[in-house]
Amino acid sequence: MKKKTMMKAAGFLAAVALLASAMPATDPISKESGATVVNTTTLAKEVRGFRGATPVKIYIKKGKVVKVEALKNQETPQYFSRAKAVLAQYEGKAANKAAKMKVDGVTGATYSSRALVKNVQAGLKYYEAHR
Template sequence: MTKRFNAIVTALSACAMIAVMVSAMPNDNVISRENDTVIVNTQQLGKNIKGFRGNTPIKIFIRKNKVVKIETMPNHETPQFFGKAKTLLDQFNGQTVSKAVKMNVDGVSGATYSSEALKKNVKLGLEYYKKNK
């Protein structure tokens, strides 16, 4: 019985160590890849960035170190104002990551909170990409 008990304790200890190791690994789902495109998702990364009515997560599509497009994700912003704010994202298209992260894009009048949140998400996502590509 003692050998069996020791074997069980050893197995449980090994499982506990594996669980601790796996939980310490980053599993933030921030960066993914589709063919030759890297996609940066700011849903978790920018969870503290708020627009007028909450988070404004985005997906940044990067190919050959250039921003291909930026898509907004579901949010609770007022559609009328958020629709205006998200037009500023087009200014990043075609820019290198290094240039895009330094851009000083004007916010959209009447959608200031949403505009600022989107710009912060872009910067945060691009900086994350540069550190983790």
């Protein structure tokens, strides 16, 4: 009887471990190729462009923004490609200063570019608070 109970418990724990490993990571900060990466998918899900969320990944090395990459979104491709120009303005800047930068939206892609800026600001603010 005792062996049967232990087998059930072991099976249950194995199932829990399997489910936990299948769930996506929710921590917005990770490490990738020596850089700290902040993913704003869960951080700034309320930030909307013209057609929805516009998450980004921010790559930071030695306290400086190395790259900002737009992630999958539902924005109109021809306008979003123009809006992504705002992301390059953060590259090479110290993360704490980049978080406070005033970046103008791109004419013709105002909603998308403003949403990208808000995502970067949210990601850098989170980075500063949790590094």
